[in-house]
Amino acid sequence: MPENNDTIAAIATPLGRGGIGVIRVSGNKTKDIYKALTGALAKPRLAQYVSFKSSSQQTIDKGLALYFKSPASYTGEDVMECQVHGSRILLGMLLEEIISLGARVARPGEFTERAFLNDKMDLLQAEAVADLIDSNSKKAARSAMQSLDGVFSDDVKQLRDQVFNARTLVEAALDFPDEEDVDISIEPAINNVEVSLSGLNSLLSRAEAGRVLDQNPTVVIVGSPNVGKSCLINYLSGFDSAIVSAMPGTTRDIIREKVLLGDFAVTLVDTAGIRETRDLIEKEGVDRTYKALAVADVVLYVLDNSLEQEIESVIFAEHLSSDAKVITVKNKIDLCKDSNFKNTEDVIYISAKTGAGVSELIEKICSILDITENEEDMIFARQRHIDALHGVKEHLLQMLSAAKQDAGLEVLAESLRLALSGFDEVTGKTTSDDVLGHVFSQFCIGK
Ligand SMILES: Nc1nc2c(ncn2[C@@H]2O[C@H](COP(=O)(O)OP(=O)(O)OP(=O)(O)O)[C@@H](O)[C@H]2O)c(=O)[nH]1
Ligand SMILES: [Mg+2]
Structure with a gap:
């Protein structure tokens, strides 16, 4: 992951003419850039009508400046939004000015990447932002919005918690192997795994149903x-x-x-x-x-x-x-x-x-x-999620079969550890830099 102590800026609205164009700035120089550009003091969550001026005090445009103070912002850093007229030339001039004041041009998805790195959202929610922008139907948009709201993340976390409990029970049994007065039955752990396995199966079928949402027919x-x-x-x-x-x-x-x-x-x-x-x-x-x-x-x-x-x-x-x-x-x-x-x-x-x-x-x-009727039940999942969840399922099944065959507690604990890391891959807790780089590079600039 790149260092993120520099300040980034980008035009957030699409190419072409438009009534309004938005430039977004994020990072620790934001407040100074705000002051230099508008001559006004940045006040959190207040829309100020200002003149955006170049260093030679020429007015580039007039419009609204907004400031969000860290951590209460999209990225978790100090953020500024400049709303000006939607001309490409004008937005380009304003962006140049912001760069000359110490920001650099943001990479695609870098604002959302920072939101992820600053724990404003997990990877599932970050991906939902891109899915929401790219959605091809109202259904897809609604479903992506649900993921952004954390519905998918909550379901994954709930299942993860059950598996985590199972692992704690098995580890406890491992820690007290010969104590006669301590009940070291792993039956509760097995129950937990069975319950989370059935939850996982239903989550997987909802995720697979939701894959159709990703297509542009x-x-x-x-x-x-x-x-x-x-x-x-x-x-x-x-x-x-x-x-x-x-x-x-x-x-x-x-x-x-x-x-x-x-x-x-x-x-x-x-x-x-x-x-x-x-x-x-x-x-x-x-x-x-x-x-x-x-x-x-x-x-x-x-x-x-x-x-x-x-x-x-x-x-x-x-x-x-x-x-x-x-x-x-x-x-x-x-x-x-x-x-x-x-x-x-x-x-x-x-x-x-x-x-x-x-x-x-x-x-x-x-x-x-409109092949799918039960839209409430669908999850706008990506192949990445489905693969990782299948991996989790595999490890849980291994744990159950090992328990049946009276394999050692270490074997059970290891299967559960692998299942847990599968869940963490989905939410981005332990996802490799490669995967993160890939996810964020698919965003548009300014998001
Ligand atoms: N009255 C009437 N004329 C139509 C209608 N649809 C198309 N036309 C006319 O039919 C002619 C052919 O229309 P096009 O849309 O070019 O037909 P096309 O199928 O694309 O033809 P190709 O490109 O040659 O394969 C034109 O003169 C149209 O104005 C219609 O619904 N009613
Ligand atoms: Mg024709």
């Missing part, structure tokens, strides 16, 4: 040329990302848009219309369509209903990933005389031009993505 739009695929991606994403034209074979490149459909952030993909063609560029486009299908979670197979096109899924079926779900979308219903369309389980009628029926389509997509 891909929805791929396919069909013959001219059926309205590009029109549909434009409608769903809310802007003209793909060229729409009456000429078949318009789209050649794959077009990707991240959009929020109902509760889900999905990657929506528009593809080249599938047909036999001699045009080399269009052929390449169709090949790319097939590649996109191979990673699709949901496929929107679009047909032109005004031409009464028949379903011919064979044109793409062999390229589908095995667990992809296909929704047949009959488009251009605004052109059809008969307006009495009845959606079925697999077929949805829409007009990508007028938007008719699109909300039912979104509902259908969400119902497919």
